[in-house]
Amino acid sequence: xxPDTLDLESLxxxxxxxxxxxxxxxxxxxxxxxxxRQHLIExxxxxx
Numbered sequence: 001x002x003p004d005t006l007d008l009e010s011l012x013x014x015x016x017x018x019x020x021x022x023x024x025x026x027x028x029x030x031x032x033x034x035x036x037r038q039h040l041i042e043x044x045x046x047x048x
Contacts, residue, residue: 002026004034008023023036
């Protein structure tokens, strides 16, 4: 479970592995409103 106080945008800049793990967990739990959309989109564009 990802704590409500976790700042994913800041985590992206400091601990990418934790950001990625948290993002995957939020996606699996369908907590779409908590996802760091901007950085997720940037990462997906790299693979496109």
